Every structure is written in C-alpha cells, then in structure tokens.
Amino acid sequence: MSGFMGNGSTGNGFAGFVLRRAVGVLVTLLAISVIIYVVFYVTPGNVAQITCGPRCSPAQVQQVADQLRLDDPLYVRYWHFLEGLVAGQDYSTGTAVQHCPAPCLGLSYQSDQQVTELILTKLPVSLSLVFGSMVMWLILGVGTGVLSAWRRGRLSERVLTGVTLVGVATPVFVIGLVLMIVVCGELELLPFPQYVNLTDDPEQWAWNLLLPWLSLALIEAAAFARLTRSSMLETLAEDHIRTFRAYGVGERSVIGRHALRGAFAPVIALNANNVGSAVGGAVLTETLFGLPGIGRELVHAVDVVDLPVVVGMVLVVGFFVVIANALADVLYAVADRRVVLA
C-alpha cells in the first residue's frame, strides 16, 4: 500500500516537473518573440525601402509597406504573428494568395518563402554540425580534463593545460582554415567540404562534416577540458574518494568510477548551454565551410531586416537552448538521485 502511494507521488512529481518545464519553455519563447518585435520596431531604418531594394520608387516602397502591413501598430502585427502560429494564415503576395499552415511563422519579407519551410531546410544542417561536434568535444574535452587532473603537477599535465589554453584562445576560422589548407589542400586527404544530406548519403555526410566538426569541437573541447579538470580536482579531494583509496581500490577505478561521476554535473550543464547556443551560433564555422545552416541565414536576415525570418530562427534557437537545459536538469536528477525534481 505504502509502496503504491510512494510510486504515485514520485510519478506525479516527475509529470509535474515536465509540465512546469513545458510552461516555462512557452513563456520564455513568447517573451523572446515580444522582445524581438519591440527591438525591430524601435530600430531606425526603413524596412520597406530595404525590402524593396534601392531602386524602388516611393510608390513601390509604399506598396511593399502595405503588403507587409508595416504601417499597422506593433501590437496588431504581433497579434497577427500569434494568430499565424496557432491557426495558420493566408498571405497575399500581390498576385496570388498563399496559405501558410500552422505553425506559421510568417513569410520572409525578402523571398516570400514561408519561414517554417525555410527553417526546416536549414535546421538539419545545423543539427548535424552541432551534434556531431558535440560527440567530439565531449570525448576530447572530458578526456583531456580527466587526464590532466590525474597527472596534476607533472609535465604531461602542463603540456595539456597549455594546449587547451591555446585552444580557448584560437578563433574557429584560424583552426578551420589551417585544417582545410592542410587536410584538403596540401595532403589532399579529403575534398573541400560540401554539405550532403544525411538521408541522401550517410557516408558522404560524415566525411564532409568531419572538418567542421573537428574545428568547432577543438574550440569547445578546450573549455570542457578546463571545466572537467577543476571539477575532477574538487571531487578527488572529497572524503569518499579517500575512503576508496584507503580500501585499496586502484587509482583507475577511483578516477573512472567514483571521481568522474561526481565531476560530471557541471559538464552536463555547460554542454546544455553550448549545444543550445551552437544551433544558431556556429556562424563562423558554417560560413567558413559553406554550410547552409541556421546561423548564416540568421545573420543574413538581420542584415536585411527580414523580421519574420529573424523571429522564427531566434525562436527555434531559443527552443533548443531551453530544451537542452531542461534535458540537463533531468540528466542531473538521473545521475544524482539526491536531486529532487521539484
């Protein structure tokens, strides 16, 4: 009986946790969209003129402004945006009417393309880059961190620390360029990267992404190495580590089994943040390797004040940041049962 009650209450606790998280995600995303609308509203510059192009006559500019409903007050435009998101929206593009099904993020001012579709074409590229890279930076970063904590004070540790410092300080375009020149140019081990869809050809997908993965991972790994090292050293100083050493458990076991698990919490947190923000923030890597990802598209949209695209992309990026953090919280709780999901 009591067992049944206990299970029931933990189940509620977990469901409640997920629900609270989900509401939090929604509220955060709405807040983000409001902020972007306001920022773009107060930003100087004639959106209609930019959208229409420099050669448009004032009449044409006015026509564009009417079409984009740029003269509507801010709250009306925002309301249209919410409407489209929930119920879909019909857009007149001058000659025809285009239906944009829910969740509709509007049409690009520039190309009349539906933002939702645009994002769906860019997202796989960004996700491929980020998750592949994540595997690499975790292996490289955590491995280096553990090694340098273990070898603390010795020469090998100092060399590793030096390397990671260089990694933190080097911009991605330097590492990426050097990699490309050496691997693709001089040694001709790989062709210059060109994005191939995972669904089209998994092998080519991986080969072409190898260098982008590596250059993004090298930068990120440095931060992970430093974090893992300090967190490991902290854990290694804890009493329960002393216990297992005093009981003759080998150093490999002490480090791999006991210290690493304790040191992992901050790594999970950092990883969540980095994965989330890299989805929209790996602009340099995407540009350098010609990957048509979210980051590049976002920068371009900001350049031409393409509000619907900016809003849509920022929302998607925000979604990944928030989701990644929520996942990290769950992982925390799984890793350490003392964390109460409340």
Next chain:
Amino acid sequence: MSLVEVTDLTVGFGELRAVDGLSFRLERGAALALVGESGSGKSTVASALLGLHRGTGAYVGGAVEVAGIDVQRASDDELRRLRGARAAMVFQDPLSSLDPYYAIGDQIAEVYRVHTRASRRAARARAVEVLDRVGIPDAGRRSRARPHEFSGGMRQRALIAMALACEPDLLIADEPTTALDVTVQAQILDLLHTLREETGMGLLLVTHDVGVAAGSVDEILVMRHGRVVEHGPVATVLGTPAQPYTRELLNAVPRVDGPGGPRPRVDGPGMPRPRVDGPPAAVGGTASVTASGGGASVAASGASAGTGAGTASGASSGTRPGTASGVAAGAAVEEAPSAAVVLEAVGLRREFGRGKRAFAAVDDVSLTVRRGETLGIVGESGSGKTTLGRMLVGLLEPTAGHISPGGGVRPDVQMVFQDPVSSLNPRRSVGESIADPLRARGERDEGGIRERVRELLERVGLEGAHYDRYPHEFSGGQRQRVGIARALAADPRVIVCDEPVSALDVTTQAQVVALLGELRRELGLALVFVAHDLAVVRQVSDQVAVMRGGRIVEYGPVDEVYESPRDPYTRQLLAAVPALDPAVAAARRATRRAARQQLAAV
C-alpha cells in the same frame, strides 16, 4: 610480532611537523586510543598506518609496520593489498565518506572484489552478509539504498561493514562517532566492542573525546603537538594522570554525572540580580511523556549506573580549577528567583513544508527565561532545538504560539552561532562584523562605534587592536569570542547560543563556557544554551529542557533533571553518555547489552 609497530614516526607538511618522533606498538587483538585535541596529529598517524600520505607531498620519516608489512618501503601494489584487506579504516563523517552515487551494497562489494577476486554475485552476497552483521535490518533490501537514504548511525554501520568485508586484522577508527548523536554513539561503540570480541581484530581508535576512548580501549596514548604526552593502560592514564597536560585535558571535559564544574555561578562581584526565595521557576506546562517501553527499561538501568559514576568521579572533579568560586550546585536553583522574566514563549509551534509533507519541527513548546538565568535546551539532531532557538531570536516566525516580548527580530535577543568560521564574513574585518548591530541600530558616529567595538573586544578577552584583523587570523575559540562580542554589541538582555562550543576543543570549550558565565554574571544577561552535549548543558544551565521530536519531554531545574530524570527518554540519553571511568563504562555497556538481549528475547 606486533600487529602495529610505529618507530620514531615523523610526518611533515611543508614547514609544519604534524607528527614528531612518535613510537608505539599495538598487539594482535588489543585496542589503543590516540587521544588529543585538534592539530595534535592523531589523524595524521592513522593515515600513516595505511600509507595514505604517499603521493600527497607530505614528508614521512621513521618506520611503520602493519601486519608484517613495512608501509614505508612497500610497493604501491603491496600497499593496496594491505589497505582494506589487512587493515581497514572507518572515518569520521559517514555521509561524505561514502560515494553518493552508488548503492551501499555495491560499494562494499567493490571493495571486497578488489581484494578477493570474488564474482560479482558472491561479492554482493558478502556485502549483504556484513551489513546484516553490523545490525542493518533487512540488509538485502537496504543494501540497494544510496547513502543519503540511510540515517547517520546506519551510514556509520555501513562503513564498519565495509571495513569488516575482508576480515582485517586491524581496524582503524578515526573519530568514528563524532558526527553522531549520543545514543547512536553508544550503539556504534558497543558494536565495535562486540565485533572486536568476536573477530579478535585489533583496534586503533582516534578520538578527541576522552569519554569515547575510556570505554573502548585497553591502552591510551595522549598526543599533543605531534608528540606523546602520556601512554599507558587506560585506567592508569585516566585515573592517575602523570602529566600536567593530561590532567588539564581531563579537567576540561565537562561531566554529566555530577555538578561542581567551573559552573558560572550567580554570586560574582557586581551581581545585579535581586534574589528572592521562592518556588522553582515555572516548569514547562507541556512536559509530556513519550518513549517506547523497550527504551525505558534500558534507560532506567543505565541511569542507575550513571549515578554510580557520579560518585566515582567525584574526587577528580574537586581538583578542577574554578570550583573554588562555585557555590553548591543546587544553590541557584533552590533560590530560584522570581527575577524579571525577559523572554517567555507560550505554545510555540513551527511547521515546515505544506500539505501532506508538512511536519512540525517544534510542537507546543512553552518556556520562560529570567534575568541572569541560563536555560539549557538539550536534544539530539532533529529534535527541533535549533528551530526553537531561531524562533526565540526572531529569525523564524512561529506557525502558532507567541513569544513575549514579541514582534519580528528582537534587538534585545541576540544569537551566537555554532560555527564560528562560517558565521563571520571572511572578507570583512572582525571589527566591522561586530559593528554591524550598532550600525543597524542607527549609530553613525564612526569614532563612537570604533570605541565601543574596542570595548567589546576587550570584554570578550581579545585585544582592542584586533579591530582590523580578519577572521582567518584567529583560532576557533577566538572566532567564537568575536561572535559573542557581535551578539553583545546590541546590548541584548538575552543571548541564544546555538551549539556555541560544539566545534571547539575541550580546553577551548571550557574557556568559552567560562566567558559566557562571566558575561551573564556581570551584565545580568539571560542565556539560552542550545546543545546536544548533555555534559556541557549541565555545566552551564540553571534550568534545562530536554527536547525530542519537537516537544519538550522534560523541563526543570538542572540538577533535578540530571539526577532524578522522570522521562524515560532523558534516562536513555543520560545512560548513553560515555563515562570517563573505564570500569563504569564497562558496567554501562553490560547494562545496555542486557537490555538489548531482553528486547530481542521479547
């Protein structure tokens, strides 16, 4: 061949010599206690026996031989085979000493497998076996629990089980009961004793508590500054100490079994309190009886042993400094003053949590504190004594009941906290910290504030020139003096002290207790002294309230409560206090054992 042979052991950490030319031996099956205050080097010695200083950069000189292995010269592999298998160690804090991420049974099995190459399944079975051996009920199921799901006492049992797993020849116990409540402490010490009888393993007990050593070992070695002060059979060292330091140490130990310590008494110079003969101060209207029948029989017989101890150690207590000024213990209580009531609480209740999870940490507690009087509040962890203290100061709002004079944070009730390290801001000078209450009161004259802080510093036995120093420049005892000065700054009528001396060594503890008594006398303060240590509470209090499960189970004049406790729980608590006389300790152990067997038979 001896089990342990330490010859001229020296351990240095940089400039510091933690252990300096120490030698001793321990025969198979024998038990030795290393006793000393913090910084005496006793734990360093324990670590040296297992070669735990290796690779830490510490300098280790001399020879250490354990179970036939030369720890100094052994290879890393030989050392690993010694650790846990031939000599196992039990640590002070059983929560932090176990890995929070793994089940307790798995941790024990892991250690077992390191030394025996047993299969996973066999190791797991062995883990359950030893957990059962140390008295974990339903060991098979509980072995799958993680450390945080165990109580403090069960965690320590689990650590002892880990130590037993490979049937070592030597058990090293480093402050094994310091983090535990007194009744749990008694259980753990009894367990160690029984295990030793049954397995014949040797015991090296490291402790700061002479009482813990007295009942558990054959020989005692008193350490100070890394050297041997005195070494001999436990009865000799504790009964007729040859060295002045040993005597000092013994005298500083507060005793639960008899009055007459350096108890700050009321008739000092400048005593402002009017004394009128009258009935004893109000006894809490809520004193109620709650205790299981089984516990009661244990307690009752234990208490009679306790009275015996009182007479046994009476002689030594007479030699203590400060007794000369002491009036007979009962005096203050008998002349129980109807002095002004400075703090009164009626029907206090405090709940935490909401809905189904709500529980009352303090439930229906009433008490009265009079001017110049000390009220001791004693209880084990979780009894609600700290919550009560915080409500009295106004740091917590009661859920029900009221305190008069009432309302918010009361400036005339101040608090001294347990941990003098964390309760002072490390980034501000102590003078600034002490000045806080003055500034909070609206004092703006810098010169005046500085002058007042200097006075306060001198009042608590520090120097006025210490104003600009930072907390890390002071010792634990000095920091607690700073905490007391800060409490005094607001000119309080009542000071609530929450475990003010539990983080301090006994000799320092005695000094701080003496200071509190002096302040009470000279400033006419009332003290509420919250502590888990029954002996300290007896030493300082006029009235005492015994708490359990959020309620006051017994409340009255201190000598009455200690000498003829009415509540079974009080009796149980008193029976669990370690006695300084080894013979008495053995008698009490026998009583406890008999009571347990009785319980088991029922």
